[in-house]
Amino acid sequence: MNGADGRIRVGRVSGVYGVRGWVRIFSETEPRDAIADFPRLWMKRAEGWELAEVEGGRAHGPGVVIKFAGVADRDAAYGLMGAELAIERDWLPPAEEGEYYWADLQGLSVEHVDGTPLGTVTGFMETGANDVMIVGGERERLIPWVQGLYVLEVDLADGRIRVDWDPEY
Known part of the structure; x- marks a missing residue:
């Protein structure tokens, strides 16, 4: 998700891990543990955004754990x-x-090959077989992200995606 401030949301703190200040992360990156590769992350709390230094991070089971600088114990992590x-x-x-x-595609206009506007990209979802583009307009459309078959052209400069997808679906 692109924020109005230009930041891209990559996850959230979902729990604490251990007693030394580590936290569990719900990651929106692909692969999931890629969030731990950034040396710093913007963190939004009640006080607003602050830049947080990452001291360590790794995959842990199905999730990710990260240690932020200055977070020394479980109580601080809980905060x-x-x-x-x-x-x-x-x-x-x-x-x-x-x-x-995906963040670069959100908000782009989507049109049928004949020029019929279908709406704008509001998001994506993974289905296992292929990703699906969510297009909002007069109604929501789910268009499989299959380049060359359904997605014919992506023009980032013009902010447009051309698709071969029945406007009735």
Whole structure:
């Protein structure tokens, strides 16, 4: 999710882990443990956004645990519960040719190959077989993200995606 401030949401603090200040993270990155690779993360709490240094992090079972600088014990870690985590867009490496970060596609207009507007990209979801683009407009549409078959053109400069998808669906 892109915020109005240009930050990209990558997860949230969902629990505490141990007694030395580690926290459990609900990660929205792919792969899930990639969130632990950033040396710092923006953290949003009641006081607003602050930059938090990451001292360590790793996959742990189905989730991720992270240790933030200055968080020394379980009580301090508990104070981070619910904090939203984000990065700045320019912290990401450039996408490969023909690949896109979901955050860069959100808000783009979507139109049928004949020029019929279908709405704007409001999100994506993983289904196992392929990702699905969620398009909001006069109604919500779910369009499989299959480049060359349904997704014909992505023009980031013009803010437009052309699709071959029946406007009635």
